[in-house]
Amino acid sequence: MGKNKKQSSFMGNVAIILVSQVLVKLLGAVYKVVITNIDGFGNEGLGFYNVGFQIYTLLLAISSVGIPNAISKMTSERIAVNDYKGAHKIFTTAVKLFSIIGIAATAILFFGADFFASYVIKIEGSQHVMRALAPSLFFVCVSSVIRGYFTGMQDMRATSTSQVLEQVFKCVLTILFVYLSVGLAPEIMASWANFATSVATVISLLYLIYFYYKRKSGIKEKIANSTGETLNLPVKRLMISILMISIPISLGSVITAVNRVIDTATISRGIEAAFANLIPAHGSAAAILNPTAEQLNAEITRLSGLLSKSDTLYNMPLAVNFAFATVLVPSIAGALAVKDYKEAASKINYSMLVSTLIILPCAIGLIALAQPIYNIIYFNTPDGADLLQLVSVSLIFAALNQTMTGALQGIGKIYTPAISLLFGCIAKVILNLVLIRIPSVNIYGAAISSIACQLISFVICFAVLSKHIKLKMTLGKYVVKPLTASLVMGIAAIGVYKIVTLFLGTGFTPNLIASIAAIAVAVVVYFLMVFVLKILSEDEIKQLPAGDKLYSGLVKLKLYKA
Numbered sequence: 001m002g003k004n005k006k007q008s009s010f011m012g013n014v015a016i017i018l019v020s021q022v023l024v025k026l027l028g029a030v031y032k033v034v035i036t037n038i039d040g041f042g043n044e045g046l047g048f049y050n051v052g053f054q055i056y057t058l059l060l061a062i063s064s065v066g067i068p069n070a071i072s073k074m075t076s077e078r079i080a081v082n083d084y085k086g087a088h089k090i091f092t093t094a095v096k097l098f099s100i101i102g103i104a105a106t107a108i109l110f111f112g113a114d115f116f117a118s119y120v121i122k123i124e125g126s127q128h129v130m131r132a133l134a135p136s137l138f139f140v141c142v143s144s145v146i147r148g149y150f151t152g153m154q155d156m157r158a159t160s161t162s163q164v165l166e167q168v169f170k171c172v173l174t175i176l177f178v179y180l181s182v183g184l185a186p187e188i189m190a191s192w193a194n195f196a197t198s199v200a201t202v203i204s205l206l207y208l209i210y211f212y213y214k215r216k217s218g219i220k221e222k223i224a225n226s227t228g229e230t231l232n233l234p235v236k237r238l239m240i241s242i243l244m245i246s247i248p249i250s251l252g253s254v255i256t257a258v259n260r261v262i263d264t265a266t267i268s269r270g271i272e273a274a275f276a277n278l279i280p281a282h283g284s285a286a287a288i289l290n291p292t293a294e295q296l297n298a299e300i301t302r303l304s305g306l307l308s309k310s311d312t313l314y315n316m317p318l319a320v321n322f323a324f325a326t327v328l329v330p331s332i333a334g335a336l337a338v339k340d341y342k343e344a345a346s347k348i349n350y351s352m353l354v355s356t357l358i359i360l361p362c363a364i365g366l367i368a369l370a371q372p373i374y375n376i377i378y379f380n381t382p383d384g385a386d387l388l389q390l391v392s393v394s395l396i397f398a399a400l401n402q403t404m405t406g407a408l409q410g411i412g413k414i415y416t417p418a419i420s421l422l423f424g425c426i427a428k429v430i431l432n433l434v435l436i437r438i439p440s441v442n443i444y445g446a447a448i449s450s451i452a453c454q455l456i457s458f459v460i461c462f463a464v465l466s467k468h469i470k471l472k473m474t475l476g477k478y479v480v481k482p483l484t485a486s487l488v489m490g491i492a493a494i495g496v497y498k499i500v501t502l503f504l505g506t507g508f509t510p511n512l513i514a515s516i517a518a519i520a521v522a523v524v525v526y527f528l529m530v531f532v533l534k535i536l537s538e539d540e541i542k543q544l545p546a547g548d549k550l551y552s553g554l555v556k557l558k559l560y561k562a
Helices: 002-036 042-065 067-080 084-111 113-120 126-152 157-180 186-214 216-224 235-274 285-289 293-337 341-368 370-377 385-410 416-435 444-468 475-504 508-532 538-542 547-556
Strands: none
Touching: 002 042, 002 157, 002 293, 042 084, 042 113, 042 126, 042 186, 042 235, 042 293, 067 084, 067 126, 067 235, 067 385, 084 113, 084 126, 084 216, 084 235, 113 126, 126 157, 126 186, 157 186, 186 216, 235 416, 293 341, 293 385, 293 444, 341 370, 341 385, 341 475, 341 508, 370 385, 370 508, 385 416, 385 444, 416 444, 475 508, 538 547
């Protein structure tokens, strides 16, 4: 009973983060789709939006991405031994430390924008986007500490609510600011779009401060009732301890961000080499045969925009899976703090299984319905669906890497995700340099190299994790059956789409109806296949949110025995 209660609590926390992440990504997709279809923005505006965001993401990764997991890990370890006073000391010290780091990161991005635009990514105009984003670095740093503190106390509401609130304002303000800037250059429209991010992060931080002060009396009461040995470290030494944990955890995100910057830089240089004497037919005959530097810059930005469109959809399934990585770190760290190795292994095995069941149908669904989806959401610029099909292959490994990163950080192997990703990124850079320069491959080289990057990282992470934790993973349960269910689902989706369009014809409305019908049938088919193949056991189903009711329903359908 105790184990089931722990697992139910674990999955309840996963559900809270999962819902918030889905809402965040849906809202993110909404505003990106809307602004991409606004006159004057299009692929070029999205390209500026994306490339400027890469430098911001790098500084964000360096300054703040590791904070929530690091603080939640340290907090959960102190709470596991009933030291609430030590947990709160970690929190207050981290706020001071990362406020300073946030101010420094903001200054670097704001004053270094011209250098980054001219010499790093080589796309003029992106400096406006970077300056618009710079203030948000400070606000995100402080917000991350508060989120990490409450996550460590197994309270996911601070993270979930603040992220949804931030994304709601970001969605509304981004669309509003872009509409108000119609008629200006694409790079200026993109900078206004990103200024909305800075405003939204301020609102999110204000909510988190309110969230903390509303619970301050309860926190003081827990501190007064603490019975464990109190963490006794001077502030400077505690700051060093926090950095010693947050830096390795951040390394994976930093390498990912560096990889994206290198991606952008190699794309810009590779496309320039590929199309030095002949740009594909997107302009006048003279521009195609003998492109100027400005025309090459526009083509680079356009192709980067195509890649960004696929990223928007690619990131949505990862947001769903992100919940496991977030909840795994404090859960495993807390279990190991009291030497409950069986509980830690159980959570990892279960998380890997559910991650597989989530990500495989998402990837195959995107591959099967890429063009119909693009025709709906990017109706003014529906090109680039084949890029989404390619990057969807890497999505499978990226999601499993995400879950394994949470597991590895929880068991103390905090350098492994970063090292594995580093090897993957080295392979990606080499492939980018080779493939993007080939005119017939160009931007598709970035998608192919992403598959190689995530696959290499997956192999290394899995090898290390299986060495330190008893992973009870059979090929049939974890690979063959989920893949079979996903493939049957994909075939059903394509079949339904083709049948509906055969009767309704082509055009936006028939495509929309056919796509909705295909997705609805795909969901039902996949759900049935998962339980017909009995991928999940009775205990595993009951660990899901509302699992008891779900199992009762499956018994009534005679898919499982009572």
